[in-house]
Amino acid sequence: MKNIKTYSFLMLSIITIAACKTEKPTQLKLKADVFETSESGNKLTQLTEFKTAEQDTLINPSEIVLSPEKEYQTITGFGGSFTESSAYLLNKLSKENRNKIIQAYFGNDGARYSLTRTHISSCDFSLSNYTYAPVADDMTMEHFSIQEDQDDLIPMIKDAMKASEDGFKIIASPWTAPPWMKDNKEWVGGKLLPKYNDAYSLFFSKYIDAYKAEGIDIWGITVVNEPHGNGNNWESMHFSPKEMTDLVQNHLGPKLEADGKGDVKILGYDQNRAGIKEWVDEMYKDEASSKYYDGIAIHWYESTYDFFPEALQYGHNKAPDKYLIETEGCVDSQVPVWKDDAWYWKKEATDWGWDWASEEDKHLHPKYAPVNRYARDIIGCLNNWVDGWVDWNMVLDRQGGPNWFKNWCVAPVIVDPDADEVYMTPLYYTMAHFSKYIRPGAKVIDANKTDKELMVTAAKNPDGSIAVVVFNEGKTEKHFSLKLGEKIKNISINPQAIQTIVITN
Structure with missing residues (x-):
């Protein structure tokens, strides 16, 4: 009976440790509208669903990190x-x-x-x-x-x-x-x-x-x-x-x-x-x-x-x-x-x-x-x-x-x-x-990207919204996580496409 209890305890511990290792911290969702124009036919089309990245991308995810406190010129x-x-x-x-x-x-x-x-x-x-x-x-x-x-x-x-x-x-x-x-x-x-x-x-x-x-x-x-x-x-x-x-x-x-x-x-x-x-x-x-x-x-x-x-x-x-x-x-x-x-x-x-x-x-x-x-x-x-x-x-x-x-x-x-x-x-x-x-009076802000094949710029509008423009000149689909503070939104962009992402919160 003692051996069975010990075995059960060990199994429970292993499962608990494994769960701790695989459990991801709760991510705050970034509220953003995504509009795309692409070679495939989008014309300022609003996108609401995004394709999932391949497994190797998830290991080293592409990121665009916004830093609104770093301001540059006024538009x-x-x-x-x-x-x-x-x-x-x-x-x-x-x-x-x-x-x-x-x-x-x-x-x-x-x-x-x-x-x-x-x-x-x-x-x-x-x-x-x-x-x-x-x-x-x-x-x-x-x-x-x-x-x-x-x-x-x-x-x-x-x-x-x-x-x-x-x-x-x-x-x-x-x-x-x-x-x-x-x-x-x-x-x-x-x-x-x-x-x-x-x-x-x-x-x-x-x-x-x-x-x-x-x-x-x-x-x-x-x-x-x-x-x-x-x-x-x-x-x-x-x-x-x-x-x-x-x-x-x-x-x-x-x-x-x-x-x-x-x-x-x-x-x-x-x-x-x-x-x-x-x-x-x-x-x-x-x-x-x-x-x-x-x-x-x-x-x-x-x-x-x-x-x-x-x-x-x-x-x-x-x-x-x-x-x-x-x-x-x-x-x-x-x-x-x-x-x-x-x-x-x-x-x-x-x-x-x-x-x-x-x-x-x-x-x-x-x-x-x-x-x-x-x-x-x-x-x-x-x-x-x-x-x-x-x-x-x-x-x-x-x-x-x-x-x-x-x-x-x-x-x-x-x-x-x-x-x-x-x-x-x-x-x-x-x-x-x-x-x-991107409206008059907007401030260009810092947008740091990890994917060198994407071009990115961002600006904070007078009404507080942030517009992020992403350009994918390449002929392969790209995936990235857009981060603003602790908030995040996972986005995919079509080959040969330009997106404007409007953040309102």
Whole structure:
């Protein structure tokens, strides 16, 4: 009898020890909604069930650990650009489709764009060349007029304002000064003659007033689009860093201040990221040169693959309290593919550098999937102090225009105005993963990941919610545990997919 009791006690002890070893501590569940866009067909689709990881993954689980107490930059916004081309196309669609697109970008159920851009006078995505100051030597801007914008551009902006519950900011950029102010008297190339510095500054002030009279507030301006030029192709005007800083410091900044427009943000540069250093070194050289600059604007065309983290870090560190905004990016030199979602996930798209970059820079311009370009770039920018990201045209046609220079590009929404058809490409949903869920005033926070093949960024919104964006460029499904303090949620992400995870508790 004693032996049986001893045996029973030993068995009970073994079972108890085994149970203790295998029992997991109770995990607090993280409340989060997961939205995914994927090559397999999800389009901002809410996911509620997730596949289970393989056993070897459970031994060394992939984790994304959020640390909201580690805050970085404040988000200004995300969005796209109002161009004459986009506005013209909207006017050619039925009322139903026009409203569908406006709501898709600005409505509360849409992408909720919060930061936008438009052009001052014409650009390549205009129907023709025009300026608001067409009369030569009109130093007082007596003949200044935005009449050219009344049919298309202004109505599009006003419709967007009506649709937007929270409103949005507008950055306005000229591609050139009126040709009569330039040394070559041409639309393309040339430099602003110093004797017109004050007239050009007045030109900006008049523009802000004219749009204000239409009920449209301009939040910020850039001095000129792409001061290094664009290969002498379409509207352009050249500045060196010193020339632009002299204009801003001694003419444009003081003029806007004197005219009661000191709250309008002035962003310098407005071209590719690789050139940030030489520009911020001059812009922020001293207190006087920095005074009227509110930040720097950048584009991605130096490479739509490499987001130049060192340059972004340098720009931020030079002036941590100033804006660092990407004001333009698109899949350029490419005709859109109509109603073929798969193309936007394939490494077939090229950019200008595929054909024209020097041999030493070819590696910066690989064939790369359009969705990957956007997701990779925006996440890379957010993780390196960029506070705003603005896409180029919101709407283009099946050719990638209209564009007076035939500089075809891709937009998130493609339309066939003759057939009154609208195609929301995967790029639209990719943009919405950021613009819809990361709101102005959000703080980028620390997100530490263990899977090097995933790209991750996170931000805490003013309402306390946290948006985590995860990009899986690979062709295999991934699993990870999302952790916030003691709370956890196990998530799987499809191959070639982008997710936004919204945490509300």
